[in-house]
Amino acid sequence: MRLKLMAALAATVMGVAPALADLTIPALNYRTGPYAPSGIPYADGFSDYMTMLNERDGGIGGEQINVLECETGYNTEKGVECYEQTKGQGALVYIPQSTGITYQLIPKATADEIPIWSVAYGRTSAVNGKVFEWIFNLPGTYWDAASIMTKYAMEQEGGSLDGKKIALVYHNSAYGKEPIRTLEKLSEKHGFELVLLAVDHPGQEQKSQWLQIRRERPDYVFMWGWGVMNQVAIQEASNIRFPMDKFIGVWWSGSEADVVPVGEGADGYKSVTWHGAGTDYPAMQEIKSTVIDAGLAAGDGTKFGEVGYNRGVYTAAVLAEAIRQAQEASGTSDIDATQLRDAMETLEISDARFEELGLPGFTGGFQLSCAQHSAPRTAFIQQWNAADQTWTPVSDFMEPDLEVIDPLIMEDSMAYAEENGITPRECD
Amino acid sequence: MPDQLLFGMEVFLNGLMAGVLYALVALGFVLIYKASGIFNYAQGVMALFAALTLVGIMEGQVPFSHLINAIFGTEVHHFGWHLPAVVGIVLTIVVMIGLAWAVNAFIMRHLVNQEPIILFMATIGLAYFMEGLGDLMWGADIKKLDVGLPQGINTAIDEATYDFFGYGFFIDNLDIWATVIAIILVAALMLFSQYTKQGRALRAVADDHQAALSVGISLNFIWVLVWSIAGFVALVAGIMWGAKSGVQFSLSLIALKALPVLMLGGFTSIPGAIVGGLIIGVGEKLFEFAIGPLVGGATENWFAYVLALIFLVFRPQGLFGEKIIERV
Incomplete structure (x- = not known):
């Protein structure tokens, strides 16, 4: 039995x-x-x-x-x-x-x-x-993304970033700090000034960082954000009237969840990505x-x-x-x-x-x-259209600066x- | 005027505004602690739950729709209405009162006379339960909250300061509204506790709940009342913070911003929560402005606690807290 x-x-x-x-x-x-x-x-x-x-x-x-x-x-x-x-x-x-x-x-x-x-x-x-x-x-990799974002900004500025200023708003964690070394190398190579702005987890309050951006008037803002930090940053950028087409996020700062809560204010925001949307x-x-x-x-x-x-x-x-x-x-x-x-x-x-x-x-x-x-x-750059609620590619696929990154x-x-x-x- | 001084003034004003938002969260803690001696760990989650409920009601979302659809094989998601913010707020207040009743009936009433640590643990359980309940009811998506409050730079202040100083100050319209609402809220709470029968009963319970019992005040009623008021304050905080970032689950973490405010202002004082919030807001913003760039930034979270600890060393009961004297 x-x-x-x-x-x-x-x-x-x-x-x-x-x-x-x-x-x-x-x-x-x-x-x-x-x-x-x-x-x-x-x-x-x-x-x-x-x-x-x-x-x-x-x-x-x-x-x-x-x-x-x-x-x-x-x-x-x-x-x-x-x-x-x-x-x-x-x-x-x-x-x-x-x-x-x-x-x-x-x-x-x-x-x-x-x-x-x-x-x-x-x-x-x-x-x-x-x-x-x-x-x-x-x-x-994140280093590829940082390089491609810089390359895109350089293209937008007619091929040179000499004398320009780029601010990096980043999640104050190992992830957020990833692009710093690459961007520092690229700033030496291309002659732009890099301003680093750390945001503590979770990033619900970013007034200090965006007041500093308002004072410093960078030509571009790059973002390495995650979770609520993304929506708050995009909202604050909109509040201080930072030109959204000069605000570029890494691929984890570029989804519908990051821009939809901000409404019309997010229109024109950009992010780097490697695949199509829609x-x-x-x-x-x-x-x-x-x-x-x-x-x-x-x-x-x-x-x-x-x-x-x-x-x-x-x-x-x-x-x-x-x-x-x-x-x-x-x-x-x-x-x-x-x-x-x-x-x-x-x-x-x-x-x-x-x-x-x-x-x-x-x-x-x-x-x-x-x-x-x-x-x-x-990767390429995509841009958010708040009226249509769509991401549209605004660049071709671009290669990173392997000369800087591979070493x-x-x-x-x-x-x-x-x-x-x-x-x-x-x-x- | 030197640029750095102008920038410092702008940071100071923004710190005050941020402090008001911190104080809004801290107020909910103070109300419950004052009336029942409970440190309500769930206050941040209450703000999240209230904001989720408000958006859900306004957008006509069917609560528990995922659960209903999974069990019955239906496809219901929306009622098909979009309610005005005022109606949504009133209905959310009703929900928060219901929640206050449930918390008292199913948890707190059974824990009368337990050690404070037991009550604290109960609120930890409550926080996680409410987070799960909010997820089940309304889903985990980020929701846009629009109750008609203006956002963005206040152009009048920008232009006036530009004309005066040659530099336009940035003040967010939402922060100005938050300040006005906080002032009204505190004034209403003061009037309520001074001039209404229930308010006086609430103060009596806060002073000595056994004496209050002996003169016929119902503790159950008072606790439901105080959890309801805390729920209303949580709704106001949820609206203000939710309008900034969208309503999402990390909203519950705003409670972390209230802790240094409570340490500084005291757990039992409404003015303490306000003044504490302002000191923390201004202190952390000015420190980040002056010292942040020298130490790599991101100083606000930890500096708020350092500031609170400094006050704690000299005034353990906080700036406005009641000094506890036990005689042997």
Whole structure:
């Protein structure tokens, strides 16, 4: 009798457990807490794209995609808990969605041999794949963003920033301080004055910083903000009548949630980004018909086409392509984390391939390598139109000043290697 | 006049205005502490909850719509109305009174005569519960709050100071309105506590709740009343702060701005909250202006606490707090 009971229990457990052949992708989402307005659109976009692949194609290479959602609340400790809870379930890759969580997971995932993909956040010097074998940070880094923003400002000023003044309003944290070194180097190179204005977390009160901007009259203001800091900064800029077309935010300061609460005052505000906004892409329309209209959406569908949603779609599309290439390279549909890592190191998605995926002109094509874990490292500037409630590109894709940035990446990554006793690999 | 002096004057005025906003949050703490001896950790979340409710009601959002849709498979999100701000504010006050009744009926009434630390812990639980409830009811999106208050530079002050000093001062219209509203609010609270029966009962409870009980004052009623008033003050603070940043969950963190104000002004004094707010506002802004650039900026958060600690060392009960003398 006892044996029968145990057999029944085992059968039940096997019945409810996910099929082992599923492609398991933990999603460390934050749908609750103060940062939920940024976390929800991304989480919806990522899940909806994967659901579309499951519904339309039966998954990838015949394997269903199993997105394991784990709520972090944008809390580093909870993020690490999510990692520990899910890593034993056949996790193929982790996308931490937080620089803090990324930093915690770098040594853990390296030891566990599971790739980490920090999508344009995390440790900048992880670009150096010779040192960071399991960490990827495509499509670009904060240092690339700082350089591209400077380049754009220079173009707007007729090719020179000599004698100009740029103020950086930044979140007073490791994340917010990331661009300082790059901007200091660029100010030396191009002869502009850099004014640094730190804003303490959470950034609800910024009167002092914006009074100083009013006094200093910088030619441009760059922003490295997060959460409520973004909306307050844009509101304060509007209050002091700073020309919004000279106010440029990093890609985490450039979503609908940052500008809509400010209303008309946010009109003309700009941000750097690496992917398109809106729904005017075949893949987006397929998500609408296959997932949202079919009632299979992860959220309520209201975030469809927002910057954060499309960022989730970008991440899912690139990851799905990496899985496809891993399946082709390994000759098996049931890939493991190592096979995915190997495929990511040779991952190539051309502009033509993005078009085949239903995302023409959505983002730049790229090729990764063992040595270069981030590509294409290009981005463009988008501008907010408050009347139409749309983001419009106002520049082409631009490359960063690699002459300035790459030596910094090399210096930082080699210092990390030395601190951690890592011998860099020999590869290209 | 030297530029630095002019800039300093502008910073001073803006510090005063910021101080009023801090004082608005601190007022809610003072009201509850004065009447019941409870340090209400949930005051910041009450401001958030009130602002969320106000926007939800004004925009005709269906409360708990995600939950309703998930359970019943429906697709209801909006009632289809947009209410004027005045109606929204009145309905939100009704909700906050209901909340005050519920807090008293389900939590505080059962904790009478418990240690202050137990009551404090209860308010921590209440804060997290209300944050979750707000999320369930109204969702986690950032909401634009527009109750018709003007925002942006006050051109009259800008032009007048420009004509006088050759430099136009920046004063935000919203801050001016916040100051006017705070003055009206404090005056109303003073009048209420001095000249109404309920106000006198409230003061009696604040002085000695056992003596108040012995003359027939209902503690339950007084506590519902005081939580309702604190809820109203939280609504005013939520409107002012929500108009600046949109209504979002980090609004609850404004409570952090009230703590140094309370340490400085005292936990039991309404004038203390106002004066404390002004001192903190001016102090932190002037320090950031004068010293901030020398030490890398972002001094306001910690300097407010340093300032409060300095006052605390010399006046532990705060500037206007009641001195506690225990005789053996």
